[in-house]
Amino acid sequence: AFLDLRGRPGETSALEVEPEANELPDEMAAQEEVQRLLDRLEPREAALLDRFHRLGEPLRSIAEDLGLPLGTAKSLLHRARRKLAEGSR
Secondary structure, eight states: OOOTTTOOTTOSSSOOOOOOOOOOOHHHHHHHHHHHHHHHHHHHHHHIIIIIISSSOHHHHHHHHTTTHHHHHHHHHEEEEEHHHHOOH
Protein backbone atom coordinates (compact mmCIF):
# COMPACT_ATOMS: atom_id res chain seq x y z
CA ALA A 1 0.00 0.00 0.00
CA PHE A 2 1.12 3.56 -0.53
CA LEU A 3 1.13 6.67 1.61
CA ASP A 4 -2.06 8.71 1.55
CA LEU A 5 -0.47 11.83 0.15
CA ARG A 6 -3.26 14.18 1.15
CA GLY A 7 -3.38 13.02 4.78
CA ARG A 8 -7.10 12.33 4.94
CA PRO A 9 -8.28 11.75 8.51
CA GLY A 10 -8.72 8.11 9.44
CA GLU A 11 -6.65 6.75 6.58
CA THR A 12 -3.27 5.04 6.75
CA SER A 13 -0.44 7.51 6.40
CA ALA A 14 2.62 5.27 6.45
CA LEU A 15 4.52 3.69 3.63
CA GLU A 16 4.37 -0.07 3.80
CA VAL A 17 7.04 -2.44 2.57
CA GLU A 18 5.47 -5.83 1.97
CA PRO A 19 7.87 -8.74 1.42
CA GLU A 20 7.35 -11.04 -1.54
CA ALA A 21 7.02 -14.78 -0.87
CA ASN A 22 10.22 -15.60 -2.81
CA GLU A 23 12.52 -13.04 -1.14
CA LEU A 24 15.70 -14.03 0.59
CA PRO A 25 16.12 -13.35 4.34
CA ASP A 26 18.72 -10.62 3.64
CA GLU A 27 16.30 -8.83 1.31
CA MET A 28 13.55 -9.05 3.89
CA ALA A 29 15.88 -7.66 6.56
CA ALA A 30 16.81 -4.79 4.25
CA GLN A 31 13.14 -4.02 3.61
CA GLU A 32 12.45 -4.06 7.34
CA GLU A 33 15.31 -1.61 7.87
CA VAL A 34 13.96 0.70 5.15
CA GLN A 35 10.50 0.52 6.71
CA ARG A 36 11.95 1.33 10.15
CA LEU A 37 13.68 4.40 8.71
CA LEU A 38 10.57 5.54 6.82
CA ASP A 39 8.45 5.20 9.96
CA ARG A 40 10.65 7.82 11.62
CA LEU A 41 9.61 10.44 9.06
CA GLU A 42 6.68 12.79 9.41
CA PRO A 43 3.86 11.98 6.95
CA ARG A 44 4.60 15.03 4.78
CA GLU A 45 8.29 14.14 4.65
CA ALA A 46 7.49 10.57 3.65
CA ALA A 47 5.03 11.76 1.01
CA LEU A 48 7.57 14.13 -0.54
CA LEU A 49 10.32 11.54 -0.50
CA ASP A 50 8.11 8.86 -2.05
CA ARG A 51 6.64 11.03 -4.77
CA PHE A 52 9.91 12.76 -5.67
CA HIS A 53 12.29 9.79 -5.62
CA ARG A 54 10.14 6.73 -6.29
CA LEU A 55 7.51 8.23 -8.57
CA GLY A 56 9.73 10.91 -10.15
CA GLU A 57 7.21 13.72 -9.81
CA PRO A 58 8.44 17.32 -10.09
CA LEU A 59 8.85 18.97 -6.70
CA ARG A 60 6.78 21.98 -7.78
CA SER A 61 3.83 19.71 -8.61
CA ILE A 62 4.11 17.84 -5.30
CA ALA A 63 4.25 21.12 -3.38
CA GLU A 64 1.13 22.40 -5.14
CA ASP A 65 -0.76 19.14 -4.48
CA LEU A 66 0.14 19.26 -0.79
CA GLY A 67 -0.64 22.98 -0.50
CA LEU A 68 2.94 23.88 0.40
CA PRO A 69 5.16 26.72 -0.78
CA LEU A 70 7.99 25.37 -2.96
CA GLY A 71 10.63 26.45 -0.41
CA THR A 72 8.86 24.52 2.35
CA ALA A 73 8.67 21.42 0.16
CA LYS A 74 12.41 21.70 -0.53
CA SER A 75 13.13 22.02 3.19
CA LEU A 76 10.95 19.03 4.07
CA LEU A 77 12.58 16.90 1.37
CA HIS A 78 16.05 17.85 2.62
CA ARG A 79 15.04 17.06 6.21
CA ALA A 80 13.65 13.67 5.18
CA ARG A 81 16.86 12.78 3.34
CA ARG A 82 18.94 13.85 6.34
CA LYS A 83 16.84 11.77 8.76
CA LEU A 84 17.23 8.70 6.55
CA ALA A 85 20.99 9.21 6.28
CA GLU A 86 21.39 9.72 10.03
CA GLY A 87 19.21 6.73 10.84
CA SER A 88 21.11 4.38 8.59
CA ARG A 89 24.48 4.95 10.30
